[in-house]
Amino acid sequence: MNDLAPLDPAYVANILSHPPFVTIDGVINVRDLGSYPSETSPGSVTRPRFLFRSAELSSITVEGQEKLRALGITKVFDLRSDTEIHKYNTPQPEIDGIEIVRAPVFQTEDYSPEMMAKRYQLYASGKTEAFMELYSQILDHGGPSFGAILRHIRDRPSEGCIFHCTAGKDRTGIIAAIILKLAGVDNSAIAEDYALTRVGREPARAMIMARLSKEPLFASNNEAALNMFTCRHETMIAFLSLLEEKYGGAEGYVKSYLGLSGDDIQAIRNNLLVSGTPCL
Numbered sequence: 001m002n003d004l005a006p007l008d009p010a011y012v013a014n015i016l017s018h019p020p021f022v023t024i025d026g027v028i029n030v031r032d033l034g035s036y037p038s039e040t041s042p043g044s045v046t047r048p049r050f051l052f053r054s055a056e057l058s059s060i061t062v063e064g065q066e067k068l069r070a071l072g073i074t075k076v077f078d079l080r081s082d083t084e085i086h087k088y089n090t091p092q093p094e095i096d097g098i099e100i101v102r103a104p105v106f107q108t109e110d111y112s113p114e115m116m117a118k119r120y121q122l123y124a125s126g127k128t129e130a131f132m133e134l135y136s137q138i139l140d141h142g143g144p145s146f147g148a149i150l151r152h153i154r155d156r157p158s159e160g161c162i163f164h165c166t167a168g169k170d171r172t173g174i175i176a177a178i179i180l181k182l183a184g185v186d187n188s189a190i191a192e193d194y195a196l197t198r199v200g201r202e203p204a205r206a207m208i209m210a211r212l213s214k215e216p217l218f219a220s221n222n223e224a225a226l227n228m229f230t231c232r233h234e235t236m237i238a239f240l241s242l243l244e245e246k247y248g249g250a251e252g253y254v255k256s257y258l259g260l261s262g263d264d265i266q267a268i269r270n271n272l273l274v275s276g277t278p279c280l
Contacts, residue, residue, distance in 0.1 A: 007202050015199045022052065022071070025064035029168040029200030030054040031193065033176060037278045040184030044273040050160050051153070051272075053176050055168035055201065056080065058090035065095045068162070075099045075156075077149050077163035079142075079171045083111035088166070088211060103145040103163075105138055105171045120217045126227030128238050131170075135239050138174050139247060143257035146175045150258060150268055153179070157271035167208065169197045169231055177236060181243070181250035182265060183272040191236035198231050 015021065020031040034048030049071055057076060060068075068076075078092050081104045085091055092100050119137075122130040152161050165171040173194045180190045201208065209225060212218040218225035247253040254260045260268075 006205060007199065012199055012202045015196075016203075020193070020196070021200065022067075024054070024060065024067045026060040027057055027064055028055045028204045029197055030162075031196060031200065033179065033193070035276070035278055036180060036183070036185045036189055036193075038184035038273055039186055041269075041273055043275055044184075045276040045278055046180065046183050046185065046272055047157075047274045048276075050157070051179065052160065052162040053168055053172050054162055054164045055172075055204065056090050056164055056166050057093060057095075057162075060093055060095070065093075065098075068095065069097055072160040073098060073162050074159040075101060075152060075161040077101045077103045077145070077152075077161060079103055079105050079145055079163060079165040079175075081106045081108065081111055083108055084166055090166075101148060103148045105142045105145045105165070107141075110141065117217070120215060120228070123228035124217060124221070124224035126224075126230050128232075128235050131235050132238060132242050134170065135174060135242065136246070138171055139243070139253065139257070142171065142174070143259075145171075146178065146254075147258035147260070149175055150179070150254060150260060150264075153271050154260075154264055154267045167197070167201055167204075167229065169194075169201065169229065173197065173231070173236070174239070177240065178243075178250045178253065179272065181240070182254070182269055184269075187237060187240050188233075190240065191233040194236035195231050195233045197229075201229060 022030045022032050024030045031053050032048060033051040033053060034046050036046045038044045052073065076098060078100060119134065122134050149163055163172060163175060176193060177190050208229065212225040212228065243249060243253060248256065251265055254265060
């Protein structure tokens with residue numbers, strides 16, 4: 001499959017209509033992180049209808065809000081920076097009965113023109129090594145944001161949540177991978193979840209390209225713009241190796257960067273897993 005070419009609409013519609021994708025009107029790239037089997041806890045799967053990942057919720061409709069509540073979601077974690085929200089005019093909506101938690105991975109000072117130019121250059125290359133540099137930046141900055149999500153899992157196992165960034169790929173994909181690793185999910189399954197964003201973001205392809213066309217680096221370079229949104233299986237496999245080698249794995253990372261203890265991790269794992277058969 002060509003990473004840069006548009007996907008067949010019928011294929012996209014079919015994939016989006018089946019799990020792990022969830023249809024929430026006005027939101028793209030929504031997936032349930034439940035029903036993945038655990039290698040470290042045989043006979044267990046990740047809890048369905050508990051954790052969801054997505055792109056931004058700024059265009060969610062009234063029907064979409066009703067669906068969030070029907071799914072049992074009580075909290076939204078927004079990983080975007082204030083700079084992104086203002087730049088794209090995509091404020092977080094107010095949703096009755098659901099708490100919105102601002103948990104930016106990058107602060108305003110991380111969005112200087114110089115830093116963004118460097119970040120865009122890395123994205124534009126589309127190379128695995130470039131994504132590893134970007135993902136290291138996310139890990140280095142994301143402790144407080146990711147900690148808020150993991151503490152919700154630890155403390156409120158009966159309350160579903162959804163977390164998102166702008167496209168629901170990089171920051172969202174990294175915390176999803178960490179959560180699934182803590183649950184003992186196989187690396188290949190984690191990489192498959194990451195790669196599904198290739199389909200999940202397709203309905204917003206035109207909007208994404210329109211946004212990027214306003215950036216000088218991408219204005220006359222379509223391929224560079226599309227490289228920013230590649231989500232290859234092998235990229236996530238490389239990230240999981242990076243997480244293991246540089247950060248001591250998911251457990252080492254959450255202990256060092258999130259301040260969680262071994263008991264916290266065990267409580268999180270207990271709340272993530274239920275007895276069951278994989279249904280994906």
